Each structure stands twice: as C-alpha cells, then as structure tokens.
Amino acid sequence: MAHEVKVPTLGESVTEATIGEWLKKPGDAVALDEPICSLETDKVAVEVPAPVAGILSAQLVAVGDTVEVGAAIAQIEATDGAAAPAPSPAPAAAAPAPSPAPAPAAIAKEAADDDAGDPQTLSPAVRRAVLEHGVDPSTIKGTGKDGRLTKEDVLAAAKAKKDGGAAAPAPSPAPAAADAGATGERTVERVKMTRLRQTIAKRLKSAQDNAALLTTFNDVDMTAVIEARNQYKDMFARKHGIKLGFMSFFAKAACLALKDVPSVNAQIEGDEILYHNFVDLSVAVSAPNGLVVPVVRSVDQMSFAEIELAIAEFGRKAKEGTLTMADMQGGTFTISNGGVFGSLMSTPIINPPQSAVLGLHRIEDRPVAVNGQVVIRPMMYLALSYDHRIIDGREAVTALKIMKEAIEDPMRMLIDL
Structure with missing residues (x-):
C-alpha cells in the first residue's frame, strides 16, 4: 500500500519551504521515522521523516521546488514490518564485494544513503556537501563534537582531493597541467540562493528601509x-x-x-x-x-x-x-x-x-x-x-x-x- 509523505507543520507563520536535498532515492528502503529529505525554511533546515517503513517509490517534487505545508512530496510502499527494509542493504553491500569496479562517483552518495549504519550521523548540510563534491565521508576526520563531520571538513577534503589529484586521474598528466596553465580560463559559477540566504537578505534590507x-x-x-x-x-x-x-x-x-x-x-x-x-x-x-x-x-x-x-x-x-x-x-x-x-x-x-x-x-x-x-x-x-x-x-x-x-x-x- 502506498503512503504519501507530506510536508509537516514547520512552525508559527511558516507556510512553505524549499526542497533542499533528497536523502533517499526511489527504490531505497526506509525505516519508520528515518529522514528522507531536507526542507529549507526561512530560518532553519528541517528533515522530513518517513511516516511508515517501506520502499521509497516516488519523489513527487525536485530539489529547489517550493512546497506548502501539507503538500505531498513523496510516496512510500509500506512493508509488513520494520524488519523488511533492514535485510535489503546487506545483500546490496555484499554484492559489490566480489566485483572490484564500483563507480567512484557513487561513493559519496552510497555513503550518505548508508548513513543509518554509520557510527556518525551526517547533518543535512554535511550530506549536501558530500554529494556535491563526491568525497567519501568515511575517509575524512571530523573536527566537530564527538568527532562528527562538519561542512568545513568536507570542503577541506574536497579541496585536498582536487589539489592532490588533479594530475593523477589523467593518463597524460603533464599535457593536462600545461593546458590548464596555458588557457588561464576564467569561469563564473551560478548558484541559486538558499531560502535562508534570501530571507537574510530581505530582513536586512527591510531593516534599512523601515x-x-x-x-x-x-x-x-x-x-x-x-x-x-x-x-x-x-x-x-x-x-x-x-x-x-x-x-x-x-x-x-x-x-x-x-x-x-x-x-x-x-x-x-x-x-x-x-x-x-x-x-x-x-x-x-x-x-x-x-x-x-x-x-x-x-x-x-x-x-x-x-x-x-x-x-x-x-x-x-x-x-x-x-x-x-x-x-x-x-x-x-x-x-x-x-x-x-x-x-x-x-x-x-x-x-x-x-x-x-x-x-x-x-x-x-x-x-x-x-x-x-x-x-x-x-x-x-x-x-x-x-x-x-x-x-x-x-x-x-x-x-x-x-x-x-x-x-x-x-x-x-x-x-x-
């Protein structure tokens, strides 16, 4: 039976939020109350828990979409018991062991998806940084309380990976380095403002105006x-x-x-x-x-x-x-x-x-x-x-x-x- 996942009540006077990150993808097993996505409100990030245990069958909205309180954002096919989702990660984890060729780009996502079994729980901001930069959180030493990873830890690891591995992946590292230095390419990165940043901007400008x-x-x-x-x-x-x-x-x-x-x-x-x-x-x-x-x-x-x-x-x-x-x-x-x-x-x-x-x-x-x-x-x-x-x-x-x-x-x- 399919169950809808709806946007929870977010607080006084807060009627909508933005999908900040999906923590689970369609086909993933989810446990009761396990976070499946992160919502960005005007003030804080809020995780949406699964109302039932089962399999995430569909994501009804995309990252960056604005959703209202009470709106359906996902569907979960319920299982008979909480034990059902637990065995599925075990075969999935065992299957890649004989095969020496897991996709490197998937390491960070798998690590984030396997978060429930990891000794440290990643915050929404850390998960997002892990996915964006494609780093393996298990290889990073956390500087937060009790050794937890912070966003700064992930960014530092990503920078070290980029600086240290720029020449290694290429079969001909010397020409690649020469091309990068010779072109002197100027780039511009366009990133949408988070809802929190938009709210900060509006409130500060409002203070100046009023x-x-x-x-x-x-x-x-x-x-x-x-x-x-x-x-x-x-x-x-x-x-x-x-x-x-x-x-x-x-x-x-x-x-x-x-x-x-x-x-x-x-x-x-x-x-x-x-x-x-x-x-x-x-x-x-x-x-x-x-x-x-x-x-x-x-x-x-x-x-x-x-x-x-x-x-x-x-x-x-x-x-x-x-x-x-x-x-x-x-x-x-x-x-x-x-x-x-x-x-x-x-x-x-x-x-x-x-x-x-x-x-x-x-x-x-x-x-x-x-x-x-x-x-x-x-x-x-x-x-x-x-x-x-x-x-x-x-x-x-x-x-x-x-x-x-x-x-x-x-x-x-x-x-x-």
Whole structure:
C-alpha cells in the first residue's frame, strides 16, 4: 500500500519551504521515522521523516521546488514490518564485494544513503556537501563534537582531493597541467540562493528601509574581565563543565543596561511601543548556510554558567544544522560578535522587529592614557546600532556607557550597578 509523505507543520507563520536535498532515492528502503529529505525554511533546515517503513517509490517534487505545508512530496510502499527494509542493504553491500569496479562517483552518495549504519550521523548540510563534491565521508576526520563531520571538513577534503589529484586521474598528466596553465580560463559559477540566504537578505534590507538606523561607538578596556577569566576559568570549567568565555560577561552587562534604559529592549508594533520586562537575547551564530540568530530566553535570570552552556549548545546545533524553529523565534535584543573573525569595527544592522544590536569586535593591545600615564591595555571597540524612531541618542549612548562600565568593573554586575 502506498503512503504519501507530506510536508509537516514547520512552525508559527511558516507556510512553505524549499526542497533542499533528497536523502533517499526511489527504490531505497526506509525505516519508520528515518529522514528522507531536507526542507529549507526561512530560518532553519528541517528533515522530513518517513511516516511508515517501506520502499521509497516516488519523489513527487525536485530539489529547489517550493512546497506548502501539507503538500505531498513523496510516496512510500509500506512493508509488513520494520524488519523488511533492514535485510535489503546487506545483500546490496555484499554484492559489490566480489566485483572490484564500483563507480567512484557513487561513493559519496552510497555513503550518505548508508548513513543509518554509520557510527556518525551526517547533518543535512554535511550530506549536501558530500554529494556535491563526491568525497567519501568515511575517509575524512571530523573536527566537530564527538568527532562528527562538519561542512568545513568536507570542503577541506574536497579541496585536498582536487589539489592532490588533479594530475593523477589523467593518463597524460603533464599535457593536462600545461593546458590548464596555458588557457588561464576564467569561469563564473551560478548558484541559486538558499531560502535562508534570501530571507537574510530581505530582513536586512527591510531593516534599512523601515528603521531609522544609527550607530554609536565606544571602546572598552578588557583588562578586568581578562584577569577575572584567567583567575577563575579552571575552577569554573571543573564546576560547570563549560569554559568561561566573554559572551556571558557581555550578556550580563547588556541586561544591566537594558534594565536602566528599557527603550533599547523595546520594539515598535503598529503605532505602539512594546516594552519588555525580560531579556530574550538573540546571539548571532555562523552556520554552514549563513548567519542564524537563536534566542537565549530570560537571560537576565540566568547565571554565567547557564548563559555559557546555552550559547555553546546553540553553537553546536548551528554547526550540525539541527536548530529548530522554536530556537529562532522571538528575541528582544541581539549581540553579534564579529571579533571572532578578526573584525576591528563595524556598524551592525538590527534584527527586526528588535530595536538595537550590540556589536563586539576583536581585542587588541593599544596605548591608552590611564591616570596621566600612557599604558598598553587590551581594548575592544563596541558598536550599538539602534532604531532612532524609539531610541534617542542620549538613551543609546547611556546604554552603551553602562555596558562599558560593567565590563571594566565586573563587580557592578554582582551588586546590580
């Protein structure tokens, strides 16, 4: 009996998605709840599980097609029991053994299709990269958590394969190398934007068009935070099982500022301003398909350890492509750390409908005047971009100054100053 596979409910206000990748092809055996394809929504990638165990008989849509919630995208011929699909891979795996000529181009696809039996599960982004570049994931050493493969691992392996094997496959490597060098061919690759990238572009442009954006800057002496971190990081890690980073300090400093200057934590809705008595902190995280902004809820009620653990978990999920819609929804204020990529200064764009975003940058030693003496201190530039429609310059400058003072004197965060 044929069963239809339908697009599941994707989250509040999300009505459609794009087929990002088929994880199973017609004729493949599938187990109950085994992912058969990956959908790209405006915010995250979502895997569609098989509703029954059986054989995938048809794909009703192609990669890149837009599908609505509830639409049929595939058909599965159900089997009598979950055990039926299991034996089929065994003969298929055994059959090629006597034959020494498997198709090299199929190695990556077979590896991705055999994912359920592999000790590590590949995320949608990693599977896509494996298929696109034709590499064997079993030969790549993963750098992710618990040795899991990341998209960067696959891209690095593909580059190494290309660089190291450019001459080997050709019977006459010398002429091939000469031709490549002599032609100096200029190429252009056309790649369709992912739904996530399209959404990022629309939201950022919307923020520029609809908000009165302005950025105020300050610099902060990181000496006190660095000294506190160096003094307590080992004890902190032993007690809480997580490293003490800088983000928890800035999250706490932001909470102090938002409490004293509530407009920075507010947003416009129609002709009204919504003031929040809580802080749901959006943290900009780099994911394989682009920048995502998961939300740490009620960060103003959390300890340093709880903040670090929450951010680390979001970072892991972003890297593996497992962030959910619930992880991304909401948020009253954003922190974006361009310093991890080496940025010295930037003007971050707010994350609508929020009204402000704090940009962090790299720490570098600079000469500064302290008590009439020129000394070298680890300094960082801070940037607060805000919507001037509801946040006045005085309020923005005051909020950023409170954050600066809290970082330069962390005791303020302990006694609520």
